[in-house]
Each structure stands twice: as structure tokens, then as C-alpha cells.
Amino acid sequence: xxxxxxxxxxxxxxxxxxxxxxxxxxxxxxxxxxxxxxxxxxxxxxxxxxxxxxxxxxxxxxxxxxxxxxxxxxxxxxxxxxxxxxxxxxxxxxxxxxxxxxxxxxxxxxxxxxxxxxxxxxxxxxxxxxxxxxxxxxxxxxxxxxxxxxxxxxxxxxxxxxxxxxxxxxxxxxxxxxxxxxxxxxxxxxxxxxxxxxxxxxxxxxxxxxxxxxxxxxxxxxxxxxxxxxxxxxxxxxxxxxxxxxxxxxxxxxxxxxxxxxxxxxxxxxxxxxxxxxxxxxxxxxxxxxxxxxxxxxxxxxxxxxxxxxxxxxxxxxxxxxxxxxxxxxxxxxxxxxxxxxxxxxxxxxxxxxxxxxxxxxxxxxxxxxxxxxxxxxxxxxx
Amino acid sequence: xxxxxxxxxxxxxxxxxxxxxxxxxxxxxxxxxxxxxxxxxxxxxxxxxxxxxxxxxxxxxxxxxxxxxxxxxxxxxxxxxxxxxxxxxxxxxxxxxxxxxxxxxxxxxxxxxxxxxxxxxxxxxxxxxxxxxxxxxxxxxxxxxxxxxxxxxxxxxxxxxxxxxxxxxxxxxxxxxxxxxxxxxxxxxxxxxxxxxxxxxxxxxxxxxxxxxxxxxxxxxxxxxxxxxxxxxxxxxxxxxxxxxxxxxxxxxxxxxxxxxxxxxxxxxxxxxxxxxxxxxxxxxxxxxxxxxxxxxxxxxxxxxxxxxxxxxxxxxxxxxxxxxxxxxxxxxxxxxxxxxxxxxxxxxxxxxxxxxxxxxxxxxxxxxxxxxxxxxxxxxxxxxxxxxxxxxxxxxxxxxxxxxxxxxxxxxxxxxxxxxxxxxxxxxxxxxxxxxxxxxxxxxxxxxxxxx
Numbered sequence: 001x002x003x004x005x006x007x008x009x010x011x012x013x014x015x016x017x018x019x020x021x022x023x024x025x026x027x028x029x030x031x032x033x034x035x036x037x038x039x040x041x042x043x044x045x046x047x048x049x050x051x052x053x054x055x056x057x058x059x060x061x062x063x064x065x066x067x068x069x070x071x072x073x074x075x076x077x078x079x080x081x082x083x084x085x086x087x088x089x090x091x092x093x094x095x096x097x098x099x100x101x102x103x104x105x106x107x108x109x110x111x112x113x114x115x116x117x118x119x120x121x122x123x124x125x126x127x128x129x130x131x132x133x134x135x136x137x138x139x140x141x142x143x144x145x146x147x148x149x150x151x152x153x154x155x156x157x158x159x160x161x162x163x164x165x166x167x168x169x170x171x172x173x174x175x176x177x178x179x180x181x182x183x184x185x186x187x188x189x190x191x192x193x194x195x196x197x198x199x200x201x202x203x204x205x206x207x208x209x210x211x212x213x214x215x216x217x218x219x220x221x222x223x224x225x226x227x228x229x230x231x232x233x234x235x236x237x238x239x240x241x242x243x244x245x246x247x248x249x250x251x252x253x254x255x256x257x258x259x260x261x262x263x264x265x266x267x268x269x270x271x272x273x274x275x276x277x278x279x280x281x282x283x284x285x286x287x288x289x290x291x292x293x294x295x296x297x298x299x300x301x302x303x304x305x306x307x308x309x310x311x312x313x314x315x316x317x318x319x320x321x322x323x324x325x326x327x328x329x330x331x332x333x334x335x336x337x338x339x340x341x342x343x344x345x346x347x348x349x350x351x352x353x354x355x356x357x358x359x360x361x362x363x364x365x366x367x368x369x370x371x372x373x374x375x376x377x378x379x380x381x382x383x
Numbered sequence: 384x385x386x387x388x389x390x391x392x393x394x395x396x397x398x399x400x401x402x403x404x405x406x407x408x409x410x411x412x413x414x415x416x417x418x419x420x421x422x423x424x425x426x427x428x429x430x431x432x433x434x435x436x437x438x439x440x441x442x443x444x445x446x447x448x449x450x451x452x453x454x455x456x457x458x459x460x461x462x463x464x465x466x467x468x469x470x471x472x473x474x475x476x477x478x479x480x481x482x483x484x485x486x487x488x489x490x491x492x493x494x495x496x497x498x499x500x501x502x503x504x505x506x507x508x509x510x511x512x513x514x515x516x517x518x519x520x521x522x523x524x525x526x527x528x529x530x531x532x533x534x535x536x537x538x539x540x541x542x543x544x545x546x547x548x549x550x551x552x553x554x555x556x557x558x559x560x561x562x563x564x565x566x567x568x569x570x571x572x573x574x575x576x577x578x579x580x581x582x583x584x585x586x587x588x589x590x591x592x593x594x595x596x597x598x599x600x601x602x603x604x605x606x607x608x609x610x611x612x613x614x615x616x617x618x619x620x621x622x623x624x625x626x627x628x629x630x631x632x633x634x635x636x637x638x639x640x641x642x643x644x645x646x647x648x649x650x651x652x653x654x655x656x657x658x659x660x661x662x663x664x665x666x667x668x669x670x671x672x673x674x675x676x677x678x679x680x681x682x683x684x685x686x687x688x689x690x691x692x693x694x695x696x697x698x699x700x701x702x703x704x705x706x707x708x709x710x711x712x713x714x715x716x717x718x719x720x721x722x723x724x725x726x727x728x729x730x731x732x733x734x735x736x737x738x739x740x741x742x743x744x745x746x747x748x749x750x751x752x753x754x755x756x757x758x759x760x761x762x763x764x765x766x767x768x769x770x771x772x773x774x775x776x777x778x779x780x781x782x783x784x785x786x787x788x789x790x791x792x793x794x795x796x797x798x799x800x801x802x803x804x805x806x807x808x809x810x811x812x813x814x815x816x817x818x819x820x821x822x823x824x825x826x827x828x829x830x831x832x833x834x835x836x
Contacts, residue, residue: 003389003411003468017429018421018444021437024528028434064435065807066540067774070799070827075744076753078763080679080694080737081686083752089686089742092749 028062054116121231144196155189164188202237202293203285204230205277208259209298211248211268218329221361222297223260225327228371229295237291243280247273253280270302270342274313281320292321297361300328300340311345318354325374326358385413388474392481394660399485402657403709404650406488407462407506411481414467419454420447422467426633427459429513431625432520433535455676456480460491462506475668478661479651486650490643493717496635503551508632515625522618534619537811538605538626543773545627546603547634555610556598559591600777600790605630607778613785614817623815634771638720641764645696646716648677649704652697679737688742688750690764698737699728725764731757739764774800776822787816791824799825802834809836 083089151164168186173179206226208219234240244259245251249266251273277294285292294317302310318324326346339347346358359370392411414422422428424440446452455476458466466484468477491497504511523531568576601607609615609623636643655661655669677694680687704712715728734757741763743753754760775792782788791800805822813820813836821835 003385003392003413016417016421017432018417018424018437018440021432021434022440023437024432024532025434025437061438061441062434063804064433064438064536064540065804065811066542067544067776067805067808068801069774069796070801072798073746076763076766077688077742077744078690078760079686079688079740079742079752080690081740082738083686083740085740085752085754087752088749089688089752090748090750092745092747 025062032062117231121228121235124228125232125235144194146192147195148190149193149195150191151188152191153185153187153189155191159190159192161188161190200238201289202233202240202291203243203281204233204240204293204295205243205245205280206230206259207245207247207251207273207277207294207296208262209248209268209270209273209296210246210262210264212263212265213268213299213301214263214329218299218361219260221329221364221367222327224364224367225297225359225361225370226295228367229293229325229374232371232375233293241285241290243277243284245273245276245280247276251276268298268302269306269310270296270298271306271309271313274310274317277317278313278320281317287320294321294324295327296325297327297329298342299330300342302341304341307341307345310342311348314345315349315352315354318349318356322355323374324349324354324356326356327361327370328358329361388477388481391474391478391658391661395478395482395654395658396485398654398658399482399489399650402653403713404485404489406485406492407464409458409464409466409484409488411466411468411484413470415470419457419467419469420444422457423452423454427512427629428465428467428509429516430629431512431516431535431622432523433532433539435539455672456484458484458487459509460487460497460501460506461508462501464488464491465509473668475665476672478665479655479669479672482654482658483647483651485654486647487643489650490639490646490716491635493713494635494639494643494720495717496638496720500551500631500635504628504632508629512629515629518621518625522622526618531618531622533811533814534622535626537608537808537815538623540808540811541604541608542626542630543771544602544604544776545606545630545634545771547631547638547771549603549606551628551631553603553606556596557594560594562591596781597778600779602775602777603627604776604778604789608812608815611781612816615815619815630771635720637771638722638768639724641692641696641699641721642716642719642724643696644692645698645700648673648693648697649700652677686738686740686752690739695729695737695739695764696724698733699724702730702733703728721768722765725761729757729761729764734760776800779823785816785818787812787818787820789820789822791822793825793829799827799829799832800834802826802832806834806836809834812836 079089151161165182165186165188168188169182172183172186208214208222208226210219214222230240230242242256244254244256246254246259246262246264247269248264249269249272250264252262253276254262273296281287281292314324324346326342328340328343343358346356349356350358357374359366359373361367361370418428420443421440424443425436430436443452454469455472456466456468458464464484464487466481466488468480472480491501519531519535596611597607605623605627609620609627612619615623652673655666655673658666661669677691677697679691679694700712703715715724719727734755739755739760740752741754741756741759742750744750774796776789777792778787779790780788793799800822802824805824809820809822819835821833823831823833826832
């Protein structure tokens with residue numbers, strides 16, 4: 001009888017099947033987390049407020065589902081050992097204690113990862129290969145300000161660059177004998193010059209149709225789109241201000257927290273919100289100093305008599321902003337005999353060369369393509 | 384060590400044969416921990432890739448690192464049998480393990496369930512599984528990982544849903560209903576028709592009738608999907624049939640676990656005891672390893688919420704040999720599976736001696752000893768083994784539009800399905816079936832519900 005030993009048959013050491021399948025599992029976890037991110041991020045009021053917010057992402061092992069019976073209220077099993085019927089082998093939980101903390105059966109390993117919103121957005125941008133925005137070339141310059149530029153041998157003590165100074169000292173000492181540690185000649189001071197920088201301020205105006213025909217699902221999609229559009233703009237500009245406008249027959253400005261809850265029963269008059277946006281731009285965000293973005297989400301139905309007025313005001317907005325984006329929400333299931341009035345207006349504006357873009361949001365999956373489309377369009381306009 | 388072990392092994396084998404064990408040759412191989420872990424996770428040395436094995440692999444590594452799980456050996460029945468020994472086993476442990484494997488080898492040659500599978504599939508499951516893995520690799524190269532994984536998600540989720548009494552190679556249903564023999568006319572009808580004005584209706588030829596698919600509730604879901612899914616591609620069908628073949632292989636191992644481990648433990652104990660050629664010190668260490676394997680619960684504990692199959696099987700086999708002789712034991716090993724073994728051979732005396740009980744877990748996680756009644760104990764041991772450990776779900780109907788209707792036999796399972804998981808499984812299946820899939824079961828108030836994907 002022979003017994004083979006591993007050394008003669010090392011084939012299974014070539015790679016680990018278990019590790020291979022584990023890596024594949026992890027890849028699927030990443031995909032699952034990524035798939036949940038738009039919902040997760042847009043779930044709370046993350047658009048305004050400090051940018052260093054974090055979200056908690058629960059991560060758990062994926063379960064390969066099998067058919068199994070529902071849990072019985074009292075489950076039975078076979079055991080072995082001492083104990084009479086009625087004897088307690090494991091005491092019950094105290095009322096109020098963490099449910100299933102001890103857990104029965106296969107312990108589920110799960111953990112929560114805290115992620116910075118900014119990091120997630122950075123990661124998404126790379127993962128989805130989204131293009132970066134470009135500030136408008138023509139954007140006016142800010143007030144001149146002091147900026148660091150170069151070094152000088154003379155200067156105020158407070159601007160001494162220790163690192164540079166030591167470098168100079170080391171360079172000198174390598175060629176000198178009996179060198180002194182630091183001499184006046186080694187000193188380097190940072191220099192300031194007065195320069196004007198291109199405006200890095202952006203203002204983003206979000207307008208949302210809150211008339212009765214916009215249901216919760218449509219608003220959620222609009223919110224997600226707004227959120228990621230804002231994140232993309234934040235990546236580019238140092239200072240971003242936001243304005244939230246909601247409208248039905250009339251238009252109002254809201255705080256973010258109330259914005260998505262706002263609702264109104266009246267009809268839809270787009271020109272109202274467009275005029276409010278124009279007023280806001282005129283009063284607060286001078287287009288010569290701000291890169292202004294205008295995003296408008298609606299189901300596309302506007303009062304017929306408002307058509308000409310809406311077209312005129314939207315055209316004026318398009319002429320003042322870096323970019324105007326229109327997202328139309330509504331499931332594809334909805335019967336649409338033709339393009340909606342607003343879609344037509346934006347299509348006309350676009351044909352006229354205005355910096356506008358339109359996207360349709362039917363489901364969760366469309367958010368990414370809409371974001372991608374917007375940033376791609378905006379890039380070509382920015383060139 | 385290997386030389387010394389080979390010498391011991393040859394003499395242990397000679398002893399085993401002289402005591403009546405009969406088996407196909409066994410190929411022994413000493414393998415490192417990594418491979419042993421993978422075999423424990425995959426069930427076979429080389430098996431198809433799937434991410435769910437990765438999760439089990441990590442769980443197994445965690446258990447091993449906590450010392451909860453030590454693998455001494457794994458044995459695959461066949462001709463020859465393939466046995467893997469852990470390379471960290473001591474000489475004493477390996478001597479014991481070799482004796483243990485010989486017990487398994489004898490069992491798998493003679494037990495009817497094993498023998499039936501052997502006759503259908505041949506004795507080379509290890510090679511076949513490796514070939515399956517290779518074919519799946521080729522499919523991945525051809526159509527991409529995502530698509531293959533989608534099919535494996537469905538096939539492996541339904542892994543236990545096979546007809547364990549069915550044939551490995553099974554032909555499709557008859558396409559047409561067999562023609563009914565012409566109806567005999569009763570005397571009354573003959574006389575009635577002979578009345579004036581009554582003409583015999585002309586029997587119109589209606590031609591052969593297409594049979595319903597399936598003609599009866601079909602529990603072999605893997606086979607049914609492989610054969611009747613409306614738009615299955617060849618490689619997808621192939622995957623379903625491969626998973627089914629491996630599942631048929633796993634069934635005897637599953638259904639005879641207590642008997643098989645008990646039989647092997649009985650024989651390693653007996654062979655060690657009678658192997659007077661082994662050095663005394665080696666025998667003592669082997670005995671130590673034996674008692675570690677067959678103890679009912681960890682030392683220092685009062686009770687365990689599980690039954691150690693090694694201990695239970697070992698106790699029953701010792702009792703059978705003692706009371707009925709070795710020849711009867713060989714018959715029992717041939718004829719029974721765990722159901723018959725527990726019901727026919729676990730008696731009150733043994734159950735008491737082993738301290739078997741039924742426990743109940745209440746919703747607040749309180750666990751109580753519920754009963755020591757023999758029938759209740761038997762049922763509690765066997766309950767997880769019915770129907771390959773899975774709920775009884777059958778194909779009820781295939782609709783004209785290709786839709787698939789599954790029914791859950793809630794009467795025999797006693798309650799409905801876990802809806803969340805069931806829905807997920809339906810989603811897996813729908814991707815392969817490519818038509819709507821519905822499953823009828825009951826909710827927690829025993830009202831009929833239908834899940835759909």
C-alpha cells in the first residue's frame with residue numbers, strides 16, 4: 001500500500017480556490033454597496049451643511065439564498081447531555097436587550113463602515129469615470145488678493161521657510177569645510193504678490209416642480225440627481241452656494257430640509273419659478289462673479305397658456321448661467337404621446353446653441369446616466 | 384513517518400479484511416491544511432467556482448483559527464476510493480484515521496444508497512467534479528463570469544431539490560397522452576342505443592393528445608429546468624445537470640451520516656484494539672484521539688445542543704454488534720439509511736445512556752430541555768434530514784406563455800417558506816427560466832400566498 005504525500009503532487013498549492021471565491025464575493029459586496037450608494041447618500045439632507053459629513057454603510061456577507069422554511073415560533077432540535085425536561089439550558093434575553101445578540105444558528109458576521117461623503121463622491125467619480133467640470137473661461141476675476149509666489153533672501157521673520165533654509169544650509173555645508181550651521185545667506189522667505197484669481201465661486205439653483213403630478217418616487221429621483229450634480233460642482237469650486245426653489249402655480253424659496261417635502265395642489269406654471277430664479281441671480285449671484293448653474297426637475301407638463309412666457313424666461317436663464325439642466329421624471333410606463341411641453345422648449349433652446357441639456361429619469365439606474373450626460377455636455381460647453 | 388505509516392497501514396488493512404471488511408482499493412494522500420480546508424468547504428477537492436463557497440471558506444477559516452474545527456481526514460467513495468490525510472496528523476492519529484477510512488470504504492461499497500449511486504455514476508466523482516469545474520471555466524471564458532455566475536446562483540440554490548430516488552440519466556416526459564382504450568359499453572348503453580331514433584355517435588378521430596408538462600408534481604427541479612426551460616442555452620443546461628450529478632453524489636453521504644461515521648468509528652476503534660502489532664504508546668495516543676472524536680460534548684460542559692454523529696452512530700453500532708452479532712451488523716450497514724437506522728436501532732436504553740433529549744428554543748432565545756421521549760428524540764434527530772434538508776417544492780405547472788408555477792407542499796412541511804429568501808431564489812431562477820416564475824406557499828397565519836419574480 002502506498003501513501004502519496006503532498007510534495008509529489010503539489011498541484012493544489014498553485015492557487016487557492018477558496019481565496020479566489022472569497023475575492024469574488026468581496027467584489028460583489030463592493031458592487032452591492034455601490035448600487036446602494038445613490039439611495040443612501042441622497043436619503044438625508046446632505047446637500048447643505050458641512051461638507052465633512054459621514055454616512056454609515058452597513059456591510060455584511062452576501063447570502064446565497066436557498067429555499068428554507070420560515071422560522072417557527074418555537075424551534076426544536078436534538079441535544080445530548082444532562083438535564084430534565086423543563087430545565088433551562090440557556091436563559092432568555094432580558095426584555096429590551098439587543099435582539100438576537102447571542103444569536104442562534106450560523107452567526108452572521110456584519111460590520112458597519114463609516115464613509116466620508118466626499119470620499120464616496122471622489123470614488124464614484126473615478127469609478128464611473130465622470131468628467132470634471134471646467135469653470136467658464138470668461139468668468140470674471142475676483143478682487144485681487146495676496147498669493148504666495150516664490151522665495152526671497154529677505155523678508156519678515158514670520159514668513160521664514162525653515163525647510164528651504166535648511167536645504168540651502170545643507171547644500172552650502174557639503175562644499176565648505178568647518179561650516180557654520182546657518183548663516184544669513186541661507187535664509188529663505190516666502191514672498192507674497194498681489195494677483196487676481198479667476199472666480200471660483202459657484203451658485204447652484206435647484207428648481208423642483210412640486211405640483212400634484214410629481215409623486216414621491218419622482219421626487220426621490222430628482223433629489224438624487226440634484227445631490228450628485230451638486231457633488232460634482234463642489235469638486236470643482238471652492239465655494240458653492242445653493243438655492244432651492246419649489247413651484248406649482250406659484251414659486252417659493254425653501255430650506256433644503258423642507259424643499260423635498262414641499263407640495264402643492266395647483267397647476268404648473270414654469271415661468272413663475274424661472275422668473276424667481278432670474279430675480280435671485282440678479283439680486284445675489286452676479287453672473288460676472290459667479291459660475292451659476294440651474295437645474296430644473298419636472299414631469300414636463302406645463303400649463304398650455306404659459307408656454308411662451310416659460311420659453312422666454314428659460315431662454316434668459318440659459319443666457320446667464322454656465323449651464324442649465326432639465327431632468328424630466330416619470331416612469332416610462334406612463335403613456336407619452338409626444339414630447340412634453342418643457343422637453344420641447346429645452347430642445348429648442350439647445351438647438352439654438354444655448355448651454356442646456358435634458359435627461360430623462362425613469363428609474364434609479366437613470367440617475368447615473370443623467371449625471372454622466374450632464375457632465376459630458378457641460379464639458380463640451382466649457383471648452 | 385510515511386514509511387512507518389505505510390507499514391502500519393498494510394497490516395491494518397490485512398486485519399480489516401480478515402475481520403470481514405470488503406472495499407474498493409483506497410488511494411491515500413497526505414495533504415496540507417489549505418487543501419483540507421477547501422475540501423471541507425467545497426465537499427470535493429476540485430469543484431466549480433462560486434462566490435458562496437468563498438463565504439463558507441472564511442467561516443471555516445475563522446472556526447479553525449478558534450480551534451473549533453479540526454479536520455483529520457476526508458474520504459471520497461469510488462473505485463478507487465480517494466482519502467486525504469491532514470499532514471499535521473501524528474503517526475498515531477494517522478493510523479487511526481486509516482482504520483477509520485477503511486470503515487468508510489467498506490460502508491460505501493455495500494450500503495445500498497451508495498452502491499446505487501456508484502452504479503449510476505461510476506466510481507470517479509473526484510475526477511468528474513474536476514471535469515465539471517473545467518467545463519465551467521471554459522464557459523466563463525466563452526460567455527463571461529457574470530452570466531455563468533447567474534446560472535450557478537440558480538442551480539446551486541436549488542442544489543437539494545432533486546429526486547433522490549430518481550435516475551442520474553432521466554429521459555423527458557412522454558410527449559403525448561397514451562391513447563385510452565375504447566370504452567366498453569355497458570349492457571344498458573347497448574340496449575339504449577338500439578332504441579329507435581338513437582343513432583350511435585360517430586367517433587371523430589381526435590389524434591394524439593399532448594401531455595401536460597409536468598404530468599405530475601415534479602420535485603426534481605434541477606432536472607426539470609434543465610429539460611424544459613423555454614430558452615436555455617446548451618452550456619446553461621450543462622451547468623444544471625452538473626450540479627444535479629454532484630447533488631446526487633452528496634445525497635448518500637448526507638442521508639447516512641450517522642451510520643457512516645458511526646461505522647467508521649466502530650471500525651477504527653476495533654481495528655486499533657485488535658492490532659497487537661502496533662506499539663503500545665501509539666495505541667494509547669490513538670485511543671486519546673478516538674475519545675476526542677466520539678465524545679458527545681466538550682469536556683467541562685454539561686450538555687450540547689447538537690448530537691455528535693460519531694458518538695451516536697458508534698454507540699448504536701457497538702450495541703448492534705454486541706446484541707445481534709457482526710453478521711447482522713453487516714446486513715444493517717447494507718440495508719438502512721439514517722432514517723431506518725435511528726428508528727429501528729436507537730432504543731430507549733441507548734437513548735438514555737447517551738443522554739439524548741429534545742430542546743426547544745423560544746422566541747426570546749430561551750432554550751429548555753423539552754422532552755426525553757424516545758419517539759420525540761428520534762424525530763428531532765431526523766427532522767433536518769427529510770427531503771435532503773430542503774422544503775418540499777415542486778413544479779406544478781408550466782403555463783402556455785412559458786410561465787413556471789411552483790408549489791410548496793406546506794402540509795408535509797408544516798409551515799410556509801421564509802419569504803425573503805424564497806423571493807431571492809425566484810429571482811435567481813427567473814434569470815435562467817426567462818419567464819415569470821411564481822411560487823405558492825403559506826404565510827405565518829397559514830393563509831395561501833404567492834411569491835413572484
